[in-house]
Amino acid sequence: MQSKEAAERLRITQRMLRHYENEGLLEVGRALNGYRSYTEADLRRAGRVRDFIATGFSTREIRAMSACLSDEGSGPCEGGIEKLLEKLEHIDRLRADLEEKRSAVIDRLATLQNGLATVTGR
Incomplete structure (x- = not known):
């Protein structure tokens, strides 16, 4: 074809x-x-x-x-299981890194929102 x-x-x-x-x-x-x-x-x-x-x-x-x-x-x-396990470990590392970044953004957002609320009196 x-x-x-x-x-x-x-x-x-x-x-x-x-x-x-x-x-x-x-x-x-x-x-x-x-x-x-x-x-x-x-x-x-x-x-x-x-x-x-x-x-x-x-x-x-x-x-x-x-x-x-x-x-x-x-x-x-040959090697298929090993390669899949390596890929899974890599994905897990990326996922953990993203979770850390997400938490940092949430913390920063809360800080900014609290600061804004203090300034505006809300």
């Missing part, structure tokens, strides 16, 4: 498909006319790449987990 149909089935753009290919995450065959020709296996692999990206993985991180992208690696794969 050609790029347009593949992109529609995956609910991504043709540009994203080319990006996956340029990043070495997907190797797509060509038809005699030179157009990209996607197989069902290509679609499954591209779908896995799309899903990893949606959960916060960079293309570099996904490339390191390439064994997890093929049909053979769609279940447990």
